[in-house]
Amino acid sequence: AQSVTQLGSHVSVSEGALVLLRCNYSSSVPPYLFWYVQYPNQGLQLLLKYTTGATLVKGINGFEAEFKKSETSFHLTKPSAHMSDAAEYFCAVSDQNNMLTFGGGTRLMVKP
């Protein structure tokens, strides 16, 4: 069985500050890992994904994430937060059948 844990249901940063959203996973098979973003009253949009190869993955809107197998982590970062980054972020793990298992989400708030 697969599972995802997102530490911190709410994260608040100042505009221009580093964004760090934490994700740890559990998987019995080599995982595919994803970060999705959800704006209010909208569906989920893919930010980035890790499949194989390079462990540092770059996504849209300046976000990136690093797969660390030894730590079973896939934390999401952005060097400088923008007001438009305020949203809910979900980490997810997939098996080879394309079933996504999501974490509980982290709400990112950006202060001016």
Added chain:
Amino acid sequence: DTGVSQDPRHKITKRGQNVTFRCDPISEHNRLYWYRQTLGQGPEFLTYFQNEAQLEKSRLLSDRFSAERPKGSFSTLEIQRTEQGDSAMYLCASSSPGWAGRNTIYFGEGSWLTVV
């Protein structure tokens, strides 16, 4: 490519009534998924189709829930005898065949259900 489309976007219903949601996937995507998301939680998998075949169902999908994809294109999710606990956002998603690593799963904007 207009993306995954869901209808209605919002539905308020009285307890005990039946509701049906429709999902139109991205054209030529043969995989279609339904997820449920309650407030403050991540989406939870409900069921999955490959073409018209329903290949997997979650334990969350009680007997009151039924999903169909009759021609392998659009899908419907029906909830019979709704209960207040059914209040949630129902998300539809679609993808091309193949592993998640190669084929992105695209989500619709969701259908909000409120049972009063």
